[in-house]
Structures are given as structure tokens and as C-alpha cells.
Amino acid sequence: MSEDSCRVGVIGLGKMGLLHASILNVLPNAQLVVLCDKSRILRKFLKGVFKEIRLVDDVEKLSDCNLDAVYVTTPIPAHFPIAKTVYSNKIARNLFVEKTLASNYDTAKELCDLANSYGGVNMVGYTRRFSVIFKKAKSLLDQEKIGELVSFNASSYSSDFAEIKNGSKIAKSRGGVLNDLGSHVIDLALWFFGDLHVESANLESQSEDRSEDSANFGVRNSNGLKGNFDVSWCMDGYRMPEVSFSIVGSKGIINVNDDKLELKLKSGKTSVWYRQNLDDYANFWLGGPEFFRENEHFIQSAINGKNAEPTFYTASKVDRMIEQIKHRADENEQ
């Protein structure tokens, strides 16, 4: 890799793959070299679209592309075998994987071990860490603006499956609501509060294929902070997915969601921030400025050989917590 440019390939051309590929193509220090997808029809169509970018059908064919970094944006179950092939065939040293890192914690741990043994920079796509609103909330928490943390309520809702409650195989193939929508709110909670232990959990299915459509779970950390999560992709009125937290501390409360942050202190002082007054700029806008910042962060880290948070190790904690939730929910059912 040259000092100022990174040759990149993207594997998996769904909506996230296309979004990352587009942003990579405008990043001045990235060079989008190759795209990989096993769908013959999609490749045939995209050949007419991407006239100057190579398209291949198999990960192993990336071996001769002299890549510095690879993005894995396939469905979650394929993350592990693809990442393993990328590492073992020495296709690239630096790897970005869309969330969640793996389909279970054991596989996530194996991926962390692989990444450690092969070196390079690794990162998982938890985009909300790059939102100006959640960054500001993290900064207020780090500054202990609301004092010692006591409790929190967190939610993550969307209407993605609100209208198809009677049996959707797609809901299940997306890995369930925890891996899909829930992983974002879990990652933010781990970022805000550190390690959390799952104390209770309940999973519900609203479709006939027993997919996980909603989840409610309680957590606690080693300092006694208690939290409750509610996650569902069957909620009416959530045109866009929304994550929110209400955090209670000894000196006040923080209410934060994707659009707004409110700090209410017991002293009576209240401060409110919106995206509009938090310098929500990026050099290119696609899907929101946080996607640009996320890609910029990974590519710059790969060029500099520096840690890119959230790393595989950091993100594997989300997979661990999802496994704990499922385990607790199973115990509840018995």
C-alpha cells in the first residue's frame, strides 16, 4: 500500500455493498478496484454499470488484485468463511465487515483470532458511532455530566416488517431482529457503558417461521448500573429505524435519539442539541454523513496501520451479548 492510497475490493453487492463501494470511489485515498458477488444476473447487469471496475464471482479470484483492504458486505452467515478466505489466501491484510461480525459468538471469537494472527487493521460497520448526536452523548457521559450512572432505557424500532406479520421467511434470513436492528443499540450501549451482563430476556415472533421479531432484555454492569432494552422491527410509525436512550445519572438525565440530544440537570439547567447545530458535515453525502466518516476512518486507519474502532474484538462483544440474550430467553421459555 502506498502512503496515501489504499486499493480496495468489495464483496457482496446488496444495498450496503453498493453504498460502501460508492463512498470508497469518492474517498481521495481509496481506489475501488474490484467488486465480487456470486449472483450471475447481478454481475451481468452491473458489468454495464461499472465499466471500469472489475467484477468477479468468487472471493479467491481477488487473489491477483493486489488489494490492501476488503469490505465484506454479504449476509451475516457468510462473513466468517469469506473473511477466512481473505486472510488465508493473503488477499488483503485490512478487513472491514458489515455488522454483525458473525452469526454467533464462537465464530466471532474465531474471526478475532484469525485477525490477530494475520495482523492488519480490522473494523465492523457500526455506523451510529459516527453520528454527531451519539458522539456528543458519549462525550457528555465520559465527562460525567450526569454524575454516577444509575439506570437506562434503550430502544431500537423500525417498521420494516410492521405490515407483514403473517409469515416472512425474509425476516428469518436477515438473522432476526437482534442481529439486524438490535446490534446497533447493543453496540452503542457497550460503547457508552462498557461490559454489560444480561439478566433477563424475552424474544417474540410475530411471523409463522419463528423468526425473532421483537426482544426485551434487562442488563446490569459491575457498578450496579441497570438497563432495559426494547427492540422491534414490527413497530408502526418508524419510517426510518430509530435508536434511542434515556440515561439516568445522579446529577441528571440524558435523552438521546438519532435526531436530538437533551441534557437535563437536577440543577434545573437543560441543553438541547440537534444534528443542525453539531457540525454534521462530511465531504460527500450518501445515506447520511456518518457513512462517509466511517469509511474515511477505516481507510485512513488502514493506511496508517492504526487501530480502527470498533475493531473485531470490540464488535465481538455485541455477538456475545446477543448470544447471552438468546440463552436467557431460552431459559425463560423452559
Next chain:
Amino acid sequence: MNSRKDIALLVGDNPFHGISHLSQERARVRGNDSTYADYAAELITISLDNEANGFMFSVSEQTLAILRKLREEEKIGRLNLYAIVPYAFEYVRLATQVGGIPGLGKKFAKEIALSGNVRAVAMGVKGILGSDPASLMKTYLSYEISRIKSAAGKEANLKSLILHQLLTDMGLALDLDWFFKSFIDFLLKRGITPGFNTGNFAYLVNKFRAWNIDLAEVIVAAPFNKVGFQMIPSKHTCEMALKSLPEPNVIAISILAAGYIKPLEAISYIATLPNIKGVSVGVSKESHASETFKLLAKKLHE
């Protein structure tokens, strides 16, 4: 150069879809009372009575129902239509529900085939057989034009078909000059002004110049507001790019910065900008509709 009297005052459709960029919570509350076609048509009528002269909307079942209502009430001829395609939210959500892009492709092909639009079907077959993205794009545009015309009727004036921000910006990022040229060529031949909705206004202006696309032939819908919200990469860069245009061809959107700025302050800023062809503002209440458009006319047409 057009005079300030020519600045188009367009009713935006975001509130009719329950969209508020300031707060999703506010959008949910709003969604309860303003998503119905009758109410939306009434708001548009009030806006027209207060100097608005166009409707800028994403083509969806909701907005097509509004057009049908306006046609029934014989008001459709009073406004110019600026249609944004595709309604990306609907397609992204559909992709989620039907299994990604291949699932969406199948569903969409079925819809076009069932639409009975012979020209669209023929171009679609050509596009599929030859894996020709340009033909598929034309198929799609024909399909959307026929949906609008069927809902709005012969009296309607489809002024512009505007490519949705997601596709415009993806096309810009991926350097798809052929895609933009093909889109422009197809629409100009049909007497419709090609439009582009972008979140990267300055980038688009630079790219179009580099690709020798005549900026005077198209319109561009982009955020312009006093606080620089969504003006990428910066307010200053967007203002400079606006100033550099050969003639007014920009429709300013997000002028209220999603409700963050009061109308008078927002409109006073827009009045200082050169090369503005129109302004689009969403309204969710009768009082908003009359006050906002009265103010827009007063400040921008004076």
C-alpha cells in the same frame, strides 16, 4: 436570466409521507393527521391560493392519490408537477421485505409487465436480454411517467422528472456519466426537464462540467438554508457553486433546515441567493400553508 417573479414556489410532500428531518418523533405525530390524500389536497389548494404554483413530490401511491384528488377537484391544471423518482424509501423497504436487490428486481419486473405500458415492456425486454442498464432505466422512467399521467390526467403539466437523491449521489460517486447523459437525453426528447436531487450540490456542478453536461438544460434540487444544514461539504462551497451557474436552475430544498429555522429567517436567506429557480417547502397545517407561501411570495417575488 429569469426575473424574481419567475421563482417557482412549490409545495413539498415530506409531511404527507410523515417525514420530519428534525425529529422522527414529530414525524410520527404528524403522520396521524396529514397522510390522507383529501387533507393533503386541501393543503395544496390553500397553498395555491397563496401564490404557490407547483407540487414537488416523490412518486408513491400516497402522492398519486393526492394527484387524483386534485384532478377530481379540477385543480390539477393550476400547478406544475415536479416528480421525484424513484421513491427510494419504498424501494429500500421493499428490498428488505422481498429479499434484497434480486427480489426487488423480480417484483418490479412483474409490476411493469402488469401495467400494460407496451413501450416500457418492450424496452424492459430489450434491457433484460442485453443486460443493458440504460434500456432498463428508460423502461423504469416510462413506467413512472405513465403512472403520473394516469393519476393526474391530461390537464396536468409534468414540468420535471427529478432523479432521487440516493441514485443521483450514487451515480456521481461511481462516475456514471453515461447514466446521467442517458437520463437527460430520454427526458428532453419527451419535453420534460430532467432534474437531479442531490445532497452533494457542489460536487454535482463540478462533475457535470467535467462531463460536458449543460447545466442550463437541467434543474437541480439541493439543500440551501441559513445554518448550512445538509449543505455538503460546507455552506460556503455550496454558495460558491450556486453563484457559478450559467442561469437559475436550482430548486432550494430544506430551506427551513427541517424545522430548525423560522420561516421569515429562512426565506430572508434564500432571497439573498443568486440562480434560484424555485423553492420547495412542506406544509402540514392550513395555517402553515397560507402563511408560508404568502411570505415566500412577498420576500422572493418582490
